[in-house]
Amino acid sequence: MKVLLLVLLAGAALTLLLTYLSKLFFPKKSEEQEKASEPSEECCGAHEVCETDLLNKMSEEIIYYEDEELDVYRNFEENDYNDDQIDEFREVLYSLKEKEIEPWLKSLELRHINLPSTIKSEVVFMLVK
Incomplete structure (x- = not known):
């Protein structure tokens, strides 16, 4: 049971870390950039x-x-x-x-x-x- 709980916590921590890194290295377009790309x-x-x-x-x-x-x-x-x-x-x-x-x-x-x-x-x- 403890192993399952540790695996779930490790998975959640890994998901948070990857989300943070993706936002850091691949920021979303700003509204101005999105408007500029529209016709x-x-x-x-x-x-x-x-x-x-x-x-x-x-x-x-x-x-x-x-x-x-x-x-x-x-x-x-x-x-x-x-x-x-x-x-x-x-x-x-x-x-x-x-x-x-x-x-x-x-x-x-x-x-x-x-x-x-x-x-x-x-x-x-x-x-x-």
């Missing part, structure tokens, strides 16, 4: 896209993808395009390689060119797959 409120839910946007915002260089003709649509609203204009965006989009899509979007943003709403949905579909 921002502006995030659309497609985290890969949002994270890429954050990285792309660091670069302010405008790169053209043989799409200089799209500069005429500077400051258009996304619903102001007619079918022929939308097809111009679509032609450029489908000529791009997959890795060029995100930089192209950044280039359009820097040039103040809004994508037509129908093209936005196509781009999201292409990036998510």
